[in-house]
Amino acid sequence: MPSATDSKPVIIGLRIGQSYSSIAIINKDGRAGCIANEDGERQIPTMVAFSGEEELTGTQARVQLLSNAKNTITQFRNFIGKSYEECKSIANIGTAQLVDKDGQAAYKVEFKEEETIVTVQEVCTKYITSLKESAENFLGQPVTGTVLAVPTYFTEQQKNSLKIATEKAGLKVLQLINEPSAAALAYELGYISGQKLMTANEYDDRVDVIVDLGSDSLDVSVMSVRSGMYTILGTTHDPDLGGAAFDELLAKHFANEFKRKTKIDITDNKRALVKLRNAVEITKKTLSSNSTAPCSVESLAEGIDFHGNINRTRFEIMANKLFSKNLEIISEALKKNDLEPQSIDEVILVGGASRIPKLQSKIREMFVNPSTLIRQDFEPEEVVAYGCAFQGSLLSNFADKIINDSINTSITSTPHLLKSIGIVNDKQEFITLIPENTPLPVRRKFTFTNYLENQKEIYITVWEGIHQHQEEEKKVEEGKNDEKDEGGEDIKLPQRPINIPDKLLAEMVLKDLPEKLINELKIDIIIEVDIHSKCIITAKEISSDKKLEIEIDGKTK
Amino acid sequence: MSQTQFVLSVPPPSWTDGEEFRIHCGISDGLIRNVEPVGSQFLAHARRKLNNHSFSEDDRIQEEATTEQTEEIISEDSEEETPELLNRDPKDWKEQDHYAVLGLSKYRWKATDEQIKQAHRRKVLKHHPDKKASSGNTNDDAFFKCIQKAHEILSDPVKRRQFDSVDEAIDDSLPSTKVKGDFFEIYGPIFEREARFSNKTPVPMLGDTNTSKLEVEAFYDFWYNFDSWRSFEYLDKDDTDSTDNRDDKRYIERKNKAERAKHKKEDNIRLRKIIDQALSLDPRIQRFKQEEKAAKEAKKKEKEEAAKRAEEATRKAAEEEKQKKEMAEAEAKQKQAEEKKEKAAKKKAIRNERKNIKTHIKDYNYFYPDNETPPVDVIDIQLSELDSLFENLSLEDLQNVRKQLDSVKDRYSAKKVLIEEAKRLVSAGTLSADSIKHFSPGI
Numbered sequence A: 001m002p003s004a005t006d007s008k009p010v011i012i013g014l015r016i017g018q019s020y021s022s023i024a025i026i027n028k029d030g031r032a033g034c035i036a037n038e039d040g041e042r043q044i045p046t047m048v049a050f051s052g053e054e055e056l057t058g059t060q061a062r063v064q065l066l067s068n069a070k071n072t073i074t075q076f077r078n079f080i081g082k083s084y085e086e087c088k089s090i091a092n093i094g095t096a097q098l099v100d101k102d103g104q105a106a107y108k109v110e111f112k113e114e115e116t117i118v119t120v121q122e123v124c125t126k127y128i129t130s131l132k133e134s135a136e137n138f139l140g141q142p143v144t145g146t147v148l149a150v151p152t153y154f155t156e157q158q159k160n161s162l163k164i165a166t167e168k169a170g171l172k173v174l175q176l177i178n179e180p181s182a183a184a185l186a187y188e189l190g191y192i193s194g195q196k197l198m199t200a201n202e203y204d205d206r207v208d209v210i211v212d213l214g215s216d217s218l219d220v221s222v223m224s225v226r227s228g229m230y231t232i233l234g235t236t237h238d239p240d241l242g243g244a245a246f247d248e249l250l251a252k253h254f255a256n257e258f259k260r261k262t263k264i265d266i267t268d269n270k271r272a273l274v275k276l277r278n279a280v281e282i283t284k285k286t287l288s289s290n291s292t293a294p295c296s297v298e299s300l301a302e303g304i305d306f307h308g309n310i311n312r313t314r315f316e317i318m319a320n321k322l323f324s325k326n327l328e329i330i331s332e333a334l335k336k337n338d339l340e341p342q343s344i345d346e347v348i349l350v351g352g353a354s355r356i357p358k359l360q361s362k363i364r365e366m367f368v369n370p371s372t373l374i375r376q377d378f379e380p381e382e383v384v385a386y387g388c389a390f391q392g393s394l395l396s397n398f399a400d401k402i403i404n405d406s407i408n409t410s411i412t413s414t415p416h417l418l419k420s421i422g423i424v425n426d427k428q429e430f431i432t433l434i435p436e437n438t439p440l441p442v443r444r445k446f447t448f449t450n451y452l453e454n455q456k457e458i459y460i461t462v463w464e465g466i467h468q469h470q471e472e473e474k475k476v477e478e479g480k481n482d483e484k485d486e487g488g489e490d491i492k493l494p495q496r497p498i499n500i501p502d503k504l505l506a507e508m509v510l511k512d513l514p515e516k517l518i519n520e521l522k523i524d525i526i527i528e529v530d531i532h533s534k535c536i537i538t539a540k541e542i543s544s545d546k547k548l549e550i551e552i553d554g555k556t557k
Numbered sequence B: 001m002s003q004t005q006f007v008l009s010v011p012p013p014s015w016t017d018g019e020e021f022r023i024h025c026g027i028s029d030g031l032i033r034n035v036e037p038v039g040s041q042f043l044a045h046a047r048r049k050l051n052n053h054s055f056s057e058d059d060r061i062q063e064e065a066t067t068e069q070t071e072e073i074i075s076e077d078s079e080e081e082t083p084e085l086l087n088r089d090p091k092d093w094k095e096q097d098h099y100a101v102l103g104l105s106k107y108r109w110k111a112t113d114e115q116i117k118q119a120h121r122r123k124v125l126k127h128h129p130d131k132k133a134s135s136g137n138t139n140d141d142a143f144f145k146c147i148q149k150a151h152e153i154l155s156d157p158v159k160r161r162q163f164d165s166v167d168e169a170i171d172d173s174l175p176s177t178k179v180k181g182d183f184f185e186i187y188g189p190i191f192e193r194e195a196r197f198s199n200k201t202p203v204p205m206l207g208d209t210n211t212s213k214l215e216v217e218a219f220y221d222f223w224y225n226f227d228s229w230r231s232f233e234y235l236d237k238d239d240t241d242s243t244d245n246r247d248d249k250r251y252i253e254r255k256n257k258a259e260r261a262k263h264k265k266e267d268n269i270r271l272r273k274i275i276d277q278a279l280s281l282d283p284r285i286q287r288f289k290q291e292e293k294a295a296k297e298a299k300k301k302e303k304e305e306a307a308k309r310a311e312e313a314t315r316k317a318a319e320e321e322k323q324k325k326e327m328a329e330a331e332a333k334q335k336q337a338e339e340k341k342e343k344a345a346k347k348k349a350i351r352n353e354r355k356n357i358k359t360h361i362k363d364y365n366y367f368y369p370d371n372e373t374p375p376v377d378v379i380d381i382q383l384s385e386l387d388s389l390f391e392n393l394s395l396e397d398l399q400n401v402r403k404q405l406d407s408v409k410d411r412y413s414a415k416k417v418l419i420e421e422a423k424r425l426v427s428a429g430t431l432s433a434d435s436i437k438h439f440s441p442g443i
């Protein structure tokens, strides 16, 4: 019986990029995927255009960009919630003009034969409305809400403004989440390639670096992941890198070529530049999969067509400086957090421009330790939207009140463990139970065992640990890494730092244990640390229920 | 990870048998950071924190919830539908009270999305046409349509706001200024009700008599700059979709637009009036004014008093100064007098001693045997020489001489005392040898 009761709320994940946007949903099989718009595009240009009597968005707007540039609004996402003054110097040239509307950033366009001013928020509402409609057309049912991704550098005001724009588009905003966190969540919840990370324990502790090379900027976030909780340790943002910087290089290259061939200088010809930039973006994308790529612009200037070609090597040489700059920003992000490349477990590549092969190989060179995974299992433009869709489906199990209250700083702001806590085992090795940077409160359970037959007592020492960089550099094991196979015995790799015991917190002895063979005893150790750094440790032998619980008060108490 | 690492040994030999544990040190203080509000673990964290539950409490509750979930839903309290409500024509949905249809009249704009969802589910279960048909009811699904419409509107944030904007069940009016009663009881609920239209949250509330001046000022400041989402599309005349004629459509659209703007303007004025009126009646504002005035006066008074005090102080200082001077003078005088007295006493003592010495000499018959009468000139010489001797002797010297004379037994020794004294003075150079003849040491 189909009835209204089983129409579940439909939540979409949205990421609005400065150049492209994507809409993601969770499919029946529990995996995330992006929806194509009416033109079959899953990377929907972030553009709104006014053409005669019509408002056009996305692919439709892009198609008419060249013929109607002055009524086409592009690159507006970062301007939301900002004043005209803040935006005027970085506004796009050649497309709709940025103007001041009561201090707000707005655009002047001609619509229905009249001059019209639309604020950035209104532009966003129009754009998001069209995304919502695309989703509804695809799904055949109304979309009720969304989880939306925002860059980490967005201000509260920008977030608010975007939220209002979205609600005005008739979409309830369940939550705004940071782009890198959405990406990390997507990797946590959606395994496609079956390449699940081998982590130190079942709690999946790791340090991720999320490298997002979008169209307009490079954003690097260092994130610690502990028991499925994400904490951004630091971010670095460079607004001058990103795909557009590569476009600029190519555009300059071809403009020179055009000048050489025709003696026409287009450096100050806005219209020609819009055309050329539009064309070289395709050239750049082609170069990611082909060794040469053409660039063709009809009637570039003075009615003269342009046809050019470039090969990948040439492009890579041209772009060398940009690559280095990108790597610098990444290592800056690491340094800010006192981390070395070898301490990183995963590097997640996000953003369309991270597809450039040379950049990927440079990043691999930087994170040379094979235990660091470089991940691009998901489409780098889409992964952020996937994360939003996953978050949306998680939220559907929670009451609105919890969802709303949960983003309050009283919930998100919480003490994190300064140093790791662990136990020293029979071989005098430090076993990390809870690593540093774990948000509090935390509770974890481990099962230990005996090393002697009929061991009647078991000795537990709980320590606080610190990082130690390993001195000796081990040799790469043969055959492990196919590229470096030959003569690989001599290659030295920086080793991951390990935790070593630093301060003894407590000793415990569990007595009168039942007689068991070696490794047969099962001792559950549950360790719980509250926000005041009070630590409760419970050791329990499972078959006999022998139990010992101790409480270590936090230092300041 | 291989579990072989998770192996524990026995206590060291030094471990005392009876002991179970030793605690050495607390763990280092944590570092405050922000966790990202994503993922199921975070949501569980939020749930525990918001409900103030420990890990184990939360575990238990979650377990119970999963077992319970299957039952609930219909049982919850629900408003009974009135016959008028049940007989509504779904076509007149614009006039319909959507909250009443879903049984949420007592909540209205306060109803949460969750409540709306639940209420809708309850109503659907009760009024679904399939269900009615099976229980022998008429096959009328009119009320079901009303329910669906109500849900459509209340579950859509935009449409719900449009409906809430014109919800007739909520009083819009402004109480008369003449209404008697507690200001806060009258105006508190009014602001509470108007607050629902705010784009900005949180909306400051009226508060009470004890609300601080700063907060009260912030309150009025907020309300005078109130950013309202209230809009009046819901009152639009004919649905623009219902006419095909393009011009008609435009005309209606324009008219509606003008109408909305007019309503909006009126509503702004209405709110403004409420605020103006509240401000004018607010006992706190009056009190603040009085306090301000009082404070001003107090300040003025304070100033005057300060001036007075300063004057008093200078006067007092001058007086003290004068007194001090007088005292010093008196003291000096007294000292002078004392000194004078002392001097006089000394003089007198000297005179006495001199007299005593002379008496001694006379008693010794000017060093002549008792039976002889000393010649007058010898007495004269003796006395004049004594005088020159005395000139050079201090009181102590005189006393000394006198005491010696007191203690000697015969005239020779007595004379010797004087000669010795003369000798001392001559050798000290204070007395010339010529001025002493009679008592000269040579004799």
Ligand SMILES: Nc1ncnc2c1ncn2[C@@H]1O[C@H](COP(=O)(O)OP(=O)(O)OP(=O)(O)O)[C@@H](O)[C@H]1O
Binding pocket: A016, A017, A018, A019, A020, A021, A213, A214, A215, A216, A217, A242, A243, A244, A281, A284, A285, A286, A288, A350, A351, A352, A353, A354, A355, A356, A380, A381
């Ligand atoms: N195959 C490819 N090779 C190289 N660059 C590509 C490729 N595909 C897309 N790009 C570039 O990636 C950029 C778009 O990526 P993405 O959609 O992640 O950016 P965005 O999110 O819109 O921008 P931002 O993150 O700066 O807001 C564009 O500059 C585009 O040219």
Ligand SMILES: [Mg+2]
Binding pocket: A017, A018, A212, A214, A215, A351
């Ligand atoms: Mg992006």
